[in-house]
Amino acid sequence: MSNATHRVAAASNISNKVNSMFQGRLHTAQERFQEHIRKAYEENVASLTTRAWTPWDLWTSWMQYTTDFAQRSLLFWDTLRKRGNNFVAHEQAGEPPLLHFQYEIVLDARSFARPVNYALLRILPPEGVTTDLKRRPYIIIDPRAGHGPGIGGFKDDSQVGVALRDGHPVYFVVFHPKPEPGQTLLDVCAAEQKFMRKVRELHPDSSKPVIIGNCQGGWAAMMLAASDPEDTGPLVINGAPMSYWSGAWSEGEGDNPMRYTGGLLGGSWLSSLAADFGNGLFDGAFLVQNMENLNPANTFWEKYYHLFANIDTEQERFLEFERWWGGFYLLNKSEIEWIVQNLFVANKLWSGTKDSRGKRFDLRRIKSPIILFASLGDNITPPQQAFNWVADVYRSTEEIKASGQVIIGLMHENIGHLGIFVSGRVVKKEFTEIVSVLKSIEVLPPGLYAMHIVEKKGDGGNLEYDVEFVEHRLEDVVARLNRFKRFDEKAFVGVAEVSEFNQKAYELFAQPFVQSISNEYTAQLMRIFHPLRLQHWAFSDLNPWLAWLGPAADSVKAQRRRVDPQQPFCSYERFVSELISASLNYYRDIRDAICEATFFHTYGTVFTLLRDDIPESEANLEREPRAELEVRQAHASIATGGLAEAITRAECLLAVKDKPLPLQRFQLKQELINRYGEYLPELSPEQWRRIEGRQAIISEYEPEKAILTLPKLLADAKDRRCFLNLLDAVVDDPEVCQSINPTPEQRAMLTRIREVLSAEGESASASNSLGVALGPNTPSQRTHSRRDANLHLAPISRP
Numbered sequence: 001m002s003n004a005t006h007r008v009a010a011a012s013n014i015s016n017k018v019n020s021m022f023q024g025r026l027h028t029a030q031e032r033f034q035e036h037i038r039k040a041y042e043e044n045v046a047s048l049t050t051r052a053w054t055p056w057d058l059w060t061s062w063m064q065y066t067t068d069f070a071q072r073s074l075l076f077w078d079t080l081r082k083r084g085n086n087f088v089a090h091e092q093a094g095e096p097p098l099l100h101f102q103y104e105i106v107l108d109a110r111s112f113a114r115p116v117n118y119a120l121l122r123i124l125p126p127e128g129v130t131t132d133l134k135r136r137p138y139i140i141i142d143p144r145a146g147h148g149p150g151i152g153g154f155k156d157d158s159q160v161g162v163a164l165r166d167g168h169p170v171y172f173v174v175f176h177p178k179p180e181p182g183q184t185l186l187d188v189c190a191a192e193q194k195f196m197r198k199v200r201e202l203h204p205d206s207s208k209p210v211i212i213g214n215c216q217g218g219w220a221a222m223m224l225a226a227s228d229p230e231d232t233g234p235l236v237i238n239g240a241p242m243s244y245w246s247g248a249w250s251e252g253e254g255d256n257p258m259r260y261t262g263g264l265l266g267g268s269w270l271s272s273l274a275a276d277f278g279n280g281l282f283d284g285a286f287l288v289q290n291m292e293n294l295n296p297a298n299t300f301w302e303k304y305y306h307l308f309a310n311i312d313t314e315q316e317r318f319l320e321f322e323r324w325w326g327g328f329y330l331l332n333k334s335e336i337e338w339i340v341q342n343l344f345v346a347n348k349l350w351s352g353t354k355d356s357r358g359k360r361f362d363l364r365r366i367k368s369p370i371i372l373f374a375s376l377g378d379n380i381t382p383p384q385q386a387f388n389w390v391a392d393v394y395r396s397t398e399e400i401k402a403s404g405q406v407i408i409g410l411m412h413e414n415i416g417h418l419g420i421f422v423s424g425r426v427v428k429k430e431f432t433e434i435v436s437v438l439k440s441i442e443v444l445p446p447g448l449y450a451m452h453i454v455e456k457k458g459d460g461g462n463l464e465y466d467v468e469f470v471e472h473r474l475e476d477v478v479a480r481l482n483r484f485k486r487f488d489e490k491a492f493v494g495v496a497e498v499s500e501f502n503q504k505a506y507e508l509f510a511q512p513f514v515q516s517i518s519n520e521y522t523a524q525l526m527r528i529f530h531p532l533r534l535q536h537w538a539f540s541d542l543n544p545w546l547a548w549l550g551p552a553a554d555s556v557k558a559q560r561r562r563v564d565p566q567q568p569f570c571s572y573e574r575f576v577s578e579l580i581s582a583s584l585n586y587y588r589d590i591r592d593a594i595c596e597a598t599f600f601h602t603y604g605t606v607f608t609l610l611r612d613d614i615p616e617s618e619a620n621l622e623r624e625p626r627a628e629l630e631v632r633q634a635h636a637s638i639a640t641g642g643l644a645e646a647i648t649r650a651e652c653l654l655a656v657k658d659k660p661l662p663l664q665r666f667q668l669k670q671e672l673i674n675r676y677g678e679y680l681p682e683l684s685p686e687q688w689r690r691i692e693g694r695q696a697i698i699s700e701y702e703p704e705k706a707i708l709t710l711p712k713l714l715a716d717a718k719d720r721r722c723f724l725n726l727l728d729a730v731v732d733d734p735e736v737c738q739s740i741n742p743t744p745e746q747r748a749m750l751t752r753i754r755e756v757l758s759a760e761g762e763s764a765s766a767s768n769s770l771g772v773a774l775g776p777n778t779p780s781q782r783t784h785s786r787r788d789a790n791l792h793l794a795p796i797s798r799p
Contacts, residue, residue, distance in 0.1 A: 011605040018600045025593030033586040040578030044571045053568070064561070065569035071556045075311045076304075077539075078553035082315075083322045084540025087533075090327055095177045098150035098324045101126060101160055103172065107198055109191040110176070116183040117176040120195040122169070123153065129164050136207040136233065136438070137169040137199050141192070141217035141224075146284030146291070148327040149174040152214055155320070157424045159212055162431050171199055171209075173217075178281070179332045185339065192220070193228045200231055208233030208368065210438055214421050215239050215381065219349055225366045234441050235366070236434060238373045239381045239420040243392060244347045245492040246384035246482070256382045257294065257592040260599040263492070267499020268340040269506040275333035276514040279523035282336040285328040285530045291417075292532075294379055297584035305577045312562065321422070326536050345499045347492065349389070363393045367686040369406035369441045371434060371451070377414040384481050390448070391478045398630040398697055400474060401446040404690030408441075408469065409477070410434070410451040429453060433467050440666040442685045443673065445655070446693035447471050452660065467663035491603035498603075634697040639709045641691075644681045646713040646723050648692040649706055652699035653749050668739055672730060679726040710756055720757060727753075 090096075097103075103121040110117060125131050140159055142149040153160035153172060163170045173195060199209050210233050213221030218240020225232040247256030262268070275282040292299040307318045331339075342348045349361065374386035390407055394400045400407065410430060415423055433453050449469040458464035479485075527533065539546065563570065673680070683691075699706045714720040730736060731750070742750075 014604045015601065018597050018604065021600075022593055022597040025589065025596070029586055029589035029593065032589065033582055036578065036582035036585065040575055040582070044575040044578070048568050048571055058568075061568055064563045065567060067561055068563040069573075071560060072308055072311045074549075074553055074556050075315075076308045078549050079307060079311070079315050079318060080539050081541070081546055081549050083319055083326065084536045084538070084542075086319060086323050087326050087536035088540050088542060090323065095148055095327055095329070097121070097172070097174045098148065098327065099123070099153040099160070099172065100155045100158065101153055101164075106171065106202075107195060109194070110180060112191055112194070114183070114187045114190065115180040116187050116191045117179045118188060118191050118195075119174050119176070120198065121172040121174055123160055123164065123172055125164050126156075130167065131164060131169050132167050133169060133203060134205045135168050137171060137203050137209045138163040138212060139171045139173065139196065139199060139209050140212045141173045141214065141221050143215035143217045144175055144220075144284075144329065144331070145216040146287030146328060147324060148177065148329050150324055151418075151421045152212065154324060154422055155424075157427045159214075159421075159427065159431055162427060162435050166435050168210075168435075169203065169206075171195070175329065177329045179330060179335065181332075182334075183332055184334050188335075189220070189223050189227060192224045193231070196224065196228060196231045207442075210234050210236065212236045213238065213240055215241075215417070218242070219343070222349070222363060222366070223361055225368060226361045226363050227365075229365045229367045232366075232368055234368050234438055235370045236373065236438075237370065237386070239375070239378055239386065239417055240372075241343075241381045241385040242349060243385050243388035244344055244349075245489040246388040246486065247382050247488075248384065256379060256384075257595055258290070258380055259385075259492075260595050261290070262340070262345045262499065263495040263599050263603055264595060266502045267495065268337065268345050269499070269502045271336045271340045272333065272503065272506060272511070273514060275331075275336055276511060277518055277523065277526060278330075278333075279518050279520050280333050281523065282331045282333060283328065283527050283530060284330060285527070285532045288325075288328060289532055291380060294588075296588055297581045301577070301580050301584060305580075309565075309574070309577075312560070326532070328530075328533065341499070341503070346496045363389070364403060367404070369408065369444065371408045371410060371437070371441075373410045373412070373420065373430065373434070375412035375415045375417075375420055377412070378417045378420065380417040383411060387481060388478065388486070391474055394474060396630065397448060397474045398634075400448055401693035401696050402630040402634065402690075404446050404686060404688075404693045406441065406444045406446055406449070406689065408437070408444075408449045408451050410453075429465060433465055437467060437663060440663070440670040442689075443666050443669050444469065445652070445696060446689050447696070448474050448477065468660040469663070470660050488600070488604075491600055494603040631697055631701055634694045635702060637694065638698050638702065638705055639712045641713045642681075642716070643714065643719040643722060644683060644688070644691050645695060646710055646719070647680070647726070648688070649695040649699060649710065649713070650723075650727070650753060651692065652696045653703065653706060653753065654746055656743070656746075664739070668735065672733065672736070675733075676726060676729055679722050679729070707752055707756055710753065714757065724754075724757065 090098075099121075102124040104124060105119055106122050107120040109115060109119060138159075140152040142152050149172070152158060153170075155161070160170050160172065173192060196209065196211075203209075208231065211221045211225065213219070213235065215238070218237040219242055221235055221237060222240070222242065225235055244259065247259045271282060274286055303318075307314050372386055372390075374381065374383040376383060387409060390400075394403070394405075412420070412426065412430065415426055419426060430453065433451075437451065449471050452468050452470060454466045454468065456464050456466060528537075541547075541550075695706075711720075714723055727750075
C-alpha cells in the first residue's frame, strides 16, 4: 500500500472513530438530561399530585409563597449590591490578598534586582494556636490564573489552617495585581528560589520546607523544585495541569473541553492579541471567563438560585467566595505568551522549557517526595493531566525507584476543580491526612503509591480516618488512565504547529496595527467594561438607581416571613430551577461534544492526510525499555556497597509484598529511626532513598543473590556487628513486638539473613558484643526471647 493510500485509510478510520464518539456523546447527553428531569420530578412534584388541595389551602399557600418570594427577591438583589460594594472596596484598597489570617511581609520581590510583583508572607498564628519554629515549615503557592491570591488560606478550615493547627510555621507566596515592567515567569521562579532560601534561613533547625502548589501554583512549585532541588522539601501538587495534552477520550465521556480550546482558537495568537489591546498587559478576567464558560448551569443559574433559595443563611458564604472570585489580576504579555506557548499549546513543561540560567527544567532533578492530588470530577485539570507527566519523565517503575523518588497519588471521586482548594470537607479529610503523611513521608521506600483514606467510626461515634499506601506499577496506572494509550494526543502536535504559524502571522501582519491603536486609556477602558467586572461595579452603590435597595432590604429583614421549604409552591419552584439547570447542562454537553468532534476532525484527519512524519507521542515510541537499563545497572552493583546498602537491602527483603502499607507503619519507622539512629550511617534522606531504590530492584529481580551477597556488603567486621546489633535491637523493641505480626515468610527471611551472615562465624561475635554496644538498659538484654518482625528498617540519616 502506498503512503498516500495509507494516509487516506488512516484519516478515514479516525473520522469514523470521531463520528462514533460524537454519537455516543449525544446519546449520553440525552440520557443525562432525561435522568435529571425524572429525578427532579420525583423529588419535588410527584408527591404533590397525589394530595388533595382545597381552594383555601391553595390560596393560603399562594399568598404565603408570594410574600416570601418577594422578600427573598429583594434580599437577593441586595446581596448582589453588597457583592458589588465589596468589589469596589477591594479594588480601591489595591486588591490585597484575601487571607483569613493575619500576616507579615518577609520579602517583597518588587525590590529585587530583577523585580517581580511577588511577596513572601509569614502567617501569624491565631489566638490559641502555637507553632514550633523547629518543625518543618510550609510554603503555599497560590495560582496566578486570573484571580488574586488567598484561596489556600481562604478560611479557617483551609490548607493554612490545617498546617497551623498541627504546629507548623506557614508561609504564603502572594502577588500584587499588576506585574512589574518586563518581569517574566522565569524571573518569578528565581524570586521563589530566594523565598525558599529565606525560609530555610529562618528555620535552620527544621527539615526542608513543604511546598504546596495549587493549580497553576502546582507547576510553579515543580519548576521551583526542579531548578533548586537542594532547598526544597516534599511537594504537594493540587489540581495542577502538568501534561496539557492529556484528558479522557472514551465512549460516553466528554469531560475535558479546555484541552481543545487552543486548537479551536488557532493557538496562542489570541492571547497575544488580548495583551496588545491591553497595552502590554493581559487581563486575568479572560482566564476566569473561560473557567466560568465550562459550567454555564452553575455560572448563570445554580449559584444564584442557591443563594436565592437560602437567602437567610447563604449570604455570608456567597459574599466571602465572591470576594475572591471577583478579584481579577493582570499578567505581562511575555508571561501569558510563555504560559500559553510553552505549556498550554506546546506541552513543554516536562520536556523543553528552560530556567533563568538557561538550564532545562528537568523534573528528574527533584529529589523530594511528591504528592499529587486530583479529582475525577475536575474538568479543568483531569487526572490524566495531573499524572501523565510521571510516565513522560520516568517511563518505568524501575527508573522511579532507581532515582530514589517517592510519588504518591491521591484521587477524589467527584469534587470539582475549585473544591480541591476551598471545600471544607476536602480540607478536613484529604488535607488533614496529607499533613499527617508529611510527617513521615521521607521514610517511604522509593516507588509509585496510591494513597487511600479509609473512614472508620471512632470513640463516641466520631468519624476518623486511617491512611494506607498501595504500591503500583507506573505502566499499569498509565494504562488505566489512558484507555487509548494516549493516541489522541497526536493531534495536539498539529495544534502546536498551527499555533506557531498563526503566531508568526499575527506578529508580522496584525500586531503593529493593534499596538499602534492601543494605549493605557483604551486598555483601562476595556478592563473596566469587561463583563465580569461590569456585573460587579454596575450593581453597587456607584449606581444611583440602587439607592433605595439597602434601606428596603433592611425593612424586609425586620418583617421577614419565611415559609416552609416543603410548601407546594416552593416545590414547584425547585422543579423549575432543576429544569433550567438540566437544560443548561444539556447545552454544555452538546457544545462540548461538537467542540471535541470538530477538533479531531480538523487536527486528527487533515494532518494525517497531509503528513506522514508527525512524531509519535513520547509515551508510544518504540525504544529500549529504561527498566531494562536500570535493572542491569542494579545487578552490576549487587556485590558493592556497605552498611547503608545492607540495611536497605534487608528492609526490602523483609517488606510485605502486594499488601496495603498503613501510615502507622511508617510513623513507627520514624520513631525507631530517632531511637536507633546511632547505628545508621550519616546520609541525607535523598541518599538513603536512592540507595533503597536500587536495593529494591535487586531484591525484586534477584532475591537469592541479594541474600547471598550480603556478607560482601558487610565485609568490614565493624559494619557487620553494627548491622546485627541494629537488627536485634529493632526486633526486640517492645513497641515493635506489640505493633507488628510477622508473616511466616518474613520469619523465614529473617532467619535466612542471620544464617548467611553467621556462615563466617560472625554471629557469635555479634551476640557477644551486643550487650556492650547497646548498654545495660537496651532491649537486647531483656529476658524475653527475640521476635521476628515485619519492619521496614530505617533508610534515613540520624536526626
